[in-house]
Amino acid sequence: MNLQEAKTQLTAIRDNLPADYSMNSARKLMSSFENYKQISRTLGRELSRIKSGIRSEFEDIEWDIRSAIKGTPKKEAESRFIQAKRHITDDINRILAVDTWQSPFDTFAEEL
DSSP: HHHHHHHHHHHHHHTTSSSSSHHHHHHHHHHHHHHHHHHHHHTTTSOOOHHHOOOOOHHHHHHHHHHHHHOHHHHHHHHHHHHHHHHHHHHHHHHHHOOOOOOOOHHHHHHH
């Protein structure tokens, strides 16, 4: 999979994330997360987490979603859902911002 194909798939994932919390939405978020994780790992062979700017850990996101799926207590489940969705969205946006396989830090190093 090349970067452009990955960006297309990631855009579709991001644009179809569930808007509001419910147990059904949390399950859908988990499915979207699994798809995002697979694409990210595929890209990871050529595009490191540093180059893409990804900051979230997969385990942390997965834990938040699993807590949201459990649904109790509701306020915490809703908070975890929102946090997981935010991490996924932010990470996808960082990947989408990558124009080439060049690290954003390469530009900084060139200026020195």
